[in-house]
């Protein structure tokens with residue numbers, strides 16, 4: 001594999017289609033891709049009761065453990081494995097056991113604030129922002145949170161109006177200015193096909209990577 005990996009950041013509002021885009025652009029390259037959902041880097045809140053954890057603002061940048069994400073991403077880019085935390089949305093906390101993640105040719109860092117942090121942005125080779133209308137996103141979110149994340153309708157609506165929407169406007173939408181590409185309507189087939197080709201090229205041609213990177217082995 002190539003070191004450092006080619007790193008793609010995928011940001012966008014809740015329900016925009018980030019995970020779907022990440023899945024579609026990597027589905028033909030097997031294990032050459034590692035996905036780092038930044039949800040896994042929500043602060044460890046084991047010291048709080050479940051009820052207190054449920055009322056945290058999870059859309060504010062302060063909800064994330066950025067130092068850990070920065071450290072683990074750089075470790076991965078140095079070619080070493082990491083013990084990535086794994087998040088459980090039903091208990092609003094990390095699961096007990098982390099997951100061992102090995103370095104791969106392509107790494108995808110995905111989450112609402114994937115383009116927020118300056119240091120993380122510098123580690124990204126390609127910055128994507130998935131843009132989908134707010135009404136579509138909230139409808140998707142209601143469906144997902146109720147079916148998959150053990151929430152009730154009233155709670156999803158309250159959370160959306162009190163934190164999700166205002167934080168989107170304050171932090172997530174403005175992070176779009178860091179994007180190299182904006183993908184309208186999420187998984188649109190033209191964008192997905194182009195990005196899929198890019199991912200396959202990164203997995204398939206180590207030599208080209210070295211040409212492209214000033215800091216790559218051939219530049220030394």
Ligand SMILES: Nc1ncnc2c1ncn2[C@@H]1O[C@H](COP(=O)(O)OP(=O)(O)O)[C@@H](O)[C@H]1O
Nearest residue numbers: 013014015016017018019020021140185186187
């Ligand atoms: N382009 C699309 N067309 C229709 N449904 C989509 C599209 N993209 C995503 N979805 C659906 O919307 C929901 C949220 O998508 P997801 O990729 O999980 O969003 P995010 O990761 O941005 O929160 C999922 O149920 C997914 O299947």
Ligand SMILES: Nc1ccn([C@@H]2O[C@H](COP(=O)(O)O)[C@@H](O)[C@H]2O)c(=O)n1
Nearest residue numbers: 013014015058059089092093111112164
């Ligand atoms: N305990 C938590 C943690 C996060 N959230 C919400 O998840 C959203 C981000 O995930 P997406 O897949 O939608 O991008 C974010 O908007 C948080 O509000 C939560 O509800 N509970």
